[in-house]
Amino acid sequence: KLQDEVAPFPTEEAVALIEAELGIPLEEAFSHFDGRPLAAGSIAQVHRARLHNGEEVVVKLQRPGVAAQIRTDVEILYGLARIVQERLRPEMISAVEFVDEFRRYITNELDFAREGRNIERFRAQFQDDPHVVIPKVFWEFSTERVLTMEYVSGVKASDTDRLEQLGIDRRRIAFIGAEAFLKQVMIAGCFHGDPHPGNIFVLPGDRIAYVDFGSVGRVSTEVKENLAALFVGIVRRDMDRVVKAMTRLGAVDDRSDMRRLREDIAEMIDRHYGKRLKEIKAATILSESFELAGRHRIKLPSDLLLLGRA
Numbered sequence: 001k002l003q004d005e006v007a008p009f010p011t012e013e014a015v016a017l018i019e020a021e022l023g024i025p026l027e028e029a030f031s032h033f034d035g036r037p038l039a040a041g042s043i044a045q046v047h048r049a050r051l052h053n054g055e056e057v058v059v060k061l062q063r064p065g066v067a068a069q070i071r072t073d074v075e076i077l078y079g080l081a082r083i084v085q086e087r088l089r090p091e092m093i094s095a096v097e098f099v100d101e102f103r104r105y106i107t108n109e110l111d112f113a114r115e116g117r118n119i120e121r122f123r124a125q126f127q128d129d130p131h132v133v134i135p136k137v138f139w140e141f142s143t144e145r146v147l148t149m150e151y152v153s154g155v156k157a158s159d160t161d162r163l164e165q166l167g168i169d170r171r172r173i174a175f176i177g178a179e180a181f182l183k184q185v186m187i188a189g190c191f192h193g194d195p196h197p198g199n200i201f202v203l204p205g206d207r208i209a210y211v212d213f214g215s216v217g218r219v220s221t222e223v224k225e226n227l228a229a230l231f232v233g234i235v236r237r238d239m240d241r242v243v244k245a246m247t248r249l250g251a252v253d254d255r256s257d258m259r260r261l262r263e264d265i266a267e268m269i270d271r272h273y274g275k276r277l278k279e280i281k282a283a284t285i286l287s288e289s290f291e292l293a294g295r296h297r298i299k300l301p302s303d304l305l306l307l308g309r310a
Contacts, residue, residue: 006040006041007095008037008045008165009039009040009208011035011036013046013064015035016045017061018033018059021144022035030050030051030052030057030059030141031051031052031053032049032050033047033048033049033050033052033059034048034049038058043062043066044060044061044062044063044066045060045063046059046061047059049060051141052242055150056150057138057148057149057151058135058148058149059147059148060146060147060148061146062110062145062146064302068089070107074099074102074103074106074257076101077099078096078116079102080095080097081095081096082096082126083096083116085132093299093305098216101306105193105306108214108215108216109214109215111144112142112143112144112145112146112147113143113144113147115140115146115147115214116137116139118139118213118216119135119149121216122134123189124286125183125184126183128217129180129183130205131207132176132180132207132208132210133203133207133210135149135152135209135211136149138150143284149211150162152209152211153201155168156200156201157177157200157201157202157208159197160195163202165202166200166204168178168206169206170283172207173184176207176208181195184200185307185310186227186228189218189221189224190216190219191215191216191217191310192213192310193217193306193309194212194214194215195210195310198212199212200295215306217304217306219307223249223304226245227249228263229241229248230242230245234269237266237273238260239263239265239266242265242286243261245257246298249301250301251298251300252296252297252299253297255296255297256296256297256298258304261285264296268288268292
């Protein structure tokens with residue numbers, strides 16, 4: 001039941017949380033605090049505020065009781081995963097490993113101090129890129145359950161009507177977003193794990209801003225090299241390179257029929273290669289990929305789950 005839009009918790013609880021976490025009255029921290037949240041989700045809600053120096057900020061507050069709720073839910077998931085593992089024996093991924101990864105990432109999302117450090121890492125990563133904006137963290141007003149950040153004003157990446165009204169070149173923005181994602185994965189090895197439209201805003205001057213860094217993934221040098229080989233193999237239709245990269249990533253084992261696997265991958269790529277983006281149906285490709293994975297006992301490594309989602 002994790003959701004982006006849920007009923008907000010009362011303003012009194014928000015104020016009490018801020019004062020308890022920061023150890024000072026609300027008025028000492030902010031010259032203005034808007035009791036109406038900008039957004040409310042299952043884990044947190046966000047309020048606009050203003051610092052005494054005049055800077056506009058957003059304050060992210062952890063929903064009361066959510067940590068205990070998540071611990072309970074994860075225990076239930078483990079129980080279900082063990083039943084799935086014993087009775088169905090899924091080959092693509094271990095159900096228990098899947099829950100392990102979910103627990104790790106959802107637990108990280110509950111630590112706002114960790115999220116603040118993630119933000120600072122991304123700010124350093126993109127400090128020389130004029131097209132990517134990462135908000136600043138105000139540490140003196142942040143804890144593990146309260147995170148105060150620079151306010152970023154923009155248009156949701158999915159609000160195409162508004163982008164058209166503002167005369168923004170959507171093709172240019174798409175290029176900037178794709179390049180930013182590849183830089184994160186293939187160069188820095190550190191990527192935003194939840195880049196849905198609500199977490200990416202378009203700003204004037206052909207800029208995009210990322211928000212919500214609770215879910216961040218990391219890619220080792222070895223995995224980066226194998227992913228690069230996989231991408232190059234697909235672009236060049238070099239099936240030997242594709243299968244070797246998949247093997248090194250731990251996705252293919254010795255029981256697979258390598259010749260048949262190469263043929264099936266080549267056939268799938270040929271069906272979609274060269275199509276315009278509007279002609280490509282992601283659901284179809286995903287369905288075909290799962291079917292191919294099941295047929296050849298391809299196993300998705302658990303450390304690539306978040307990258308797959310991103």
